[in-house]
Every structure is written in C-alpha cells, then in structure tokens.
Amino acid sequence: MPSALETPLSGNLLLRALRVPDRALLEPHLELKPYRRGEVLFEAGVDVSHISFPLGPCVAALVIGLQDGRAVETATVGHEGAIGGVVSQGLLPAFSRAVVQVPGSVLRVEAAVLQQIKQTSPGLRNLMTRYSDCLLAQVLQSVACNASHTIEARCSRWLLSLQDRLGSEVLPITHEVLAELLGVQRSYLTRTLRTLQEQGLIQVRRGRIIIESRPLMEAAACECHGAVKRHFETVLGAVYNASGTLVSLRPVPAEGPPMSQAV
Template identity: 45%
Template sequence: MKANHQRNRLLAALEPADFASLEAHLDLVELALKQVLYEPGDIIRHVYFPHEAIISLVNVMEDGATTEVAVFGREGAAGLLSALVTREAFGRYIVQMSGTASRIPFEHLNAVRNARPNLGQLMMRYGEAFLAQTFQTVSCNAVHPVEARCCRWILSMHDRTDQDSLPLTHEFLAEMLGVQRSGVSVVTRTLQTAGLIRQSKGSITVIDREGLEETACECYGKIRRLFERLLPGTFPPALSR
C-alpha cells in the first residue's frame, strides 16, 4: 500500500508540484514510545514529519534534568530548524507518543526548499510559528502554575492525536514539565476530581476538553492562534471532539 505522507498537515499544505518534488524521497517510519531520535549535539540527518506520532524537543541540563521546550505533531516537522547552519540538534528529540512519520534526508529537503520558493515560504512560516511556540513555552514554564501548564500540555497532545486516551505516565509528564512527579500526581488527581480527565495505569483520558481549556493558561490559546494565522488548517478546530 502506498504511504499517505500527507497525513502530516504541513506536507498536505504544500502545493502539488512542491509535494511531488519531495515525495520520492519520503520514507514511512514507525516511531516507538520514548525512542530518542537525536541527542544534543547529534548531526541532524533526517527531518521527521509526524502522522499520529508526537515528538518532544527537551533541553537536557548538566544534572540530567529535562524540560520540554517544543512539541511536534502532524502540524509540523522535527529537526527542520535545528539543521539550518550547524546541523546539530538543539536538545534531545524524544518520541512521546508512538506512531508513524514521514522521514526525509535533510540534504534533499534543503535542496528542494532552496529551489522552490513557495515551499521555502511555507517552511519559513512554520519556522516563525515554531519559534513563537518555543518563546511562549519557555515563558509558560517560568511563570505559570503547574496545574495550568499540565492542562496546556495535555491539550497539546490531544490536538495532535485522534484519540481521547493518551499514553501518559506521571513520570513522563513530570519530565516534560520539569517538575517533581509528586507534584504531577497532585495536579492530575485534582483534574480527575473536577471531572476533566480520567486516570488509569499508563494513560490519561480527556473527559471534558472545554474544562481543560478553561483551566489551562493563556499560552495554549496563543500558540493555537499563531498556527491558525501562519499555517491555516494544520491544527484541528478547537473543541471539535
């Protein structure tokens, strides 16, 4: 069966001729939960366009502590912007939800981007959205309470998948938020009591999405609006499920 690379919405947004220039070099790959695609300083050899997979870019401190600074789902591409000059990964690229992705050698993507202005313009718009998302996430991590940040993070995963049940453990959620596991446990228990989520071993199920949006900080809405302005159609409509 022919791979449907345009399950990734950034690839789907390309003009037909631009997509055709990439298609022969795209490979369908399976990404496993917690698979590390790149460590800090690794040379970026491939760019990943996720389908149902979700990839996090996390900053790794000297003591081993980690904090998520960006997330990539079917609206974007992982590794694209790290490779513009040095081709060295900013941080650790780790799979937070297993699934498929389209993978392309960086050299070919870069050559096509330079040769086809419309494709290059789309990638530039994605770059602006990515940088704005990172800016907002860093600010969020610094000033907003854990409960609001946790809701933002759950919503960001929910946006990028077609299911309400998300494979999340307290340990992994704590790593992404840069907080203690005990703090995450308190927050998720509060959200469950409020009827917003349901917890089970190894997963969190979204029960009341609208309630999560109301509890999340302003950053969630700002990031959505940025993508909707710069890359229309790459995110699903809010409250569509």
Template identity: 35%
Template sequence: MPTPVPAAANRLIEALPHKDRRRLLAGFELVELTFADVLAEPGERIRHVFFPTTSYISLITPIDGCASLEVGLVGDEGMLGISLILGVDISPLSALVQGAGLALRMDAAPFRRELAFSPALQGLLKRYLHVVMGQLAQSAACARFHVVEARLARCLLMTQDRAQSNAFHGTHEFLASMLGVRRVGVTKAATALQKRNLIGYSRGNIRILDRGGLEAASCGCYEADNATYARGMA
C-alpha cells in the first residue's frame, strides 16, 4: 500500500515556491519501486508521473526490437513523464527501475490539472525538459564517439550520484544492455577499472573506491551533463 508523503525529497519539487510545492505534494503518494520494474513502454499511454526520491530509473530506447540502449537516468534531480508538459501523453521511451527505492507518484490526469493551475510548475518543468533534451543529445554523441571504458565510468558516476551511495547493484549483463555493447566489452572495461583500484566488483555489487580517479577515467560527457543541468535549472 502507498505510504503517506512526509516531505519533498526531490530536487524539482523542492525548487518550487512553498505554496505550489505544498499543493503538489498533497496530490502525491509515496510508493516503493522495485529493481527491474517497467514503468513505461514506447508508444504506450502515460498513466503516472514519478518523481524519484531514493530510487532511480533508466530511460531506454529499443533498437530493431532485439537490443536496447540507455539514453538517460532519472533520480532525485528529475521526473518521469516530462512529455506531459508538451500535452503529449504517449511515452517515447522505455523506463526501467535501475535502483530500488521510493518515489512520489501521481496519476497523469490530476498532474495535468496541476500543470494548468501552476505557472511556477510549468516554468520549472519546461526548463527541465530543455535539460533532458540536451542530455539525450549528449548520450547519443557519447555512444558514437567514446570508448566503452570511459562510457562505463560515466555510467557508474551517474548511478552513484542518484543512488546517493558508494555501493549499488549492477550485473555485467545489465550494464552491457544499458551501454548497448556485448557483455565481454563491459567485463573488459570493468576489469580495467578494477585493476586501477577505481571500483570494486563482486557478484553484481559495485563499489566506488576512488571517485576522483573514476571522474578522470570518464569521458567529458559526465561533466557536460552536470553543467547542462546546472545552467538549465539555475
């Protein structure tokens, strides 16, 4: 059963003026998201919006029906269902829970009513949509031009930020699917990061040992993503 909402723990909601934030929170329920739950599928109607608090969600695009690529990651800095700000209630991407935890959830219909009622919410989410568009473009360029080891380092840094912990779960099979490469490619990249004592890896459990070293091993897309968010949400 959903539990009562105690407070906002999502950066988008916390950025709202007090009156708008209080009204919006009254319409949410706090739900537990389970690892590997599918929250949206491409071409399907958006039934709920999610504002993660302690969970995080992979945004995935299918390729030729037999492969997939992660193009985004949503944690407490963002939301799932942003296309509703454009009046579009069809999901463009698949959304898969990568990190179990809590999220604020609201049905799509009352959320659209909140959008119509609150100019502050509209303005905030328009800026966030702009950020998402920039990050999607960055992910496309990253997948095309950067080597697997640097992309894996970026992926692990992004995950650590949203997990709010140095330790989290991620099997080689799952990481390979997210990066759009073969499992052997992820294994080779992860082993290289381990040999440099940047990460520890055992039975699907990943631990960040050297955050600064991992940032140095990552491509510039990690910094670019953070800069895009900082500029867009300032």
C-alpha cells in the first residue's frame, strides 16, 4: 500500500510541503479513505480518533449545529489543510461536526500516532502549528464577516474560497446547501445568486454554480476572502496561480538553530 500512496500523498499541500524524511515518518501510518457528499468525519462531542488530510478536490466543513436544527459552517478545509484535532491535538472531544461538502478521498492518521511523530519531527510540528494559526485566522475573520457583511458579499466570498480549493470554475453545490452553510434563507440566497448571474459574475445551474468572471467576483466579495488568503501566504507561504487557485505551500525549510520559534 505505501507505493499506492505515493501519488495520493502529493494531493494534499500540507503533506507535500513536508521534507522527505518527515514524510517518510508519516507515510506508513496514512490510510486512504474515500468520502461521499454529506458524510460525517466526526461528530461534535465525540473524541476525534483521526486527523484527515483531504486530497484533490475533497472539501470538508466544520459545522456547528444549532438548537433549531440548523447547521452553520464555521470553516472550510480542502487539500490545503487538515481536519480533526488540529488545535486540540486530538483526543479532546470535538466541538464541531465535520461534514464532507465535495466528495473525494482523505489520507488519515490516528491522532495519537500523529502526536507521537510530532515529538520527533520539528518540521511536522512547525507545519501543523502554522496551519492551526491559519485555521484560526479563517474562523476569526468569519466572525467579523458574519457580523457585518451582506449576504451577497459573504456568498461571493464563499464561492471564491471554494474555487481556490477546487481549481475549477464549476462548483458543485446547491442553493439549499449553501444557504444552510451561510446560515441564511434559501429563497433569499436564490435571489442573490440570480442578481450575481444578471451581472455576469456567475452562471447558475441545477446543483452547480459556475464562476464566469473571477475579477468581478472578487469585487463583489468582501475583503475577508483576501485577508485570509494573505495570512495563508505569510504563514504557510501559500502560492496561488493566475486564476486565484491555491497550488502549493512553501516547503518546510531544513532544520536550523533559529527554528525553536514555532515548536
């Protein structure tokens, strides 16, 4: 199986950013697991047994369930990151649920094993800490965003960030689901999307939304999209191609004395 993982492993940018020896430590413990849309990686309140690195197009969301039955998205994680005990270091009960939004596979490792390996690998430790900080940044920005930006702007932001992760203009999502994630009314979201379509930003199809003009979308979206992206750049050295898609992270540098910082 290790040989079969050779290719998949490069489908996650965090794993790809690791140096070869660190990757070698992790590789024997990685398990490939496919997920369908809507599948749950872990439930809120349950101990997180594994940490998962989404591959290729796979995108999951951290979701908070509310008493009235709604379930609002708090963070999106794709092939640029990891999900499950990233901050809690595993083995603490999860506060949120993790749900697959775009189907695909993940590479996962037992939380305890990852902790073990981190002990011996400063590079891995450093990388995971940096990613944690980016995840937090994303969430912090969303708090402010949800408090102050219009649904049109938030919706645009969300679509852009999905495109960043997928690298495709065709975003497989229904109004229903997107409205739930944003915590807004479905009928109003439909109207909003219609407006965006009339302005030539997107095309609306059944079950998918097609980005027509990324520049216009970026103008319609709030600053939050850019702010988070910039933090990914400075902290993880994220690299984006011309069309805004996230293509790689800065490789973890070789160990040196001044590395003690982000242990």
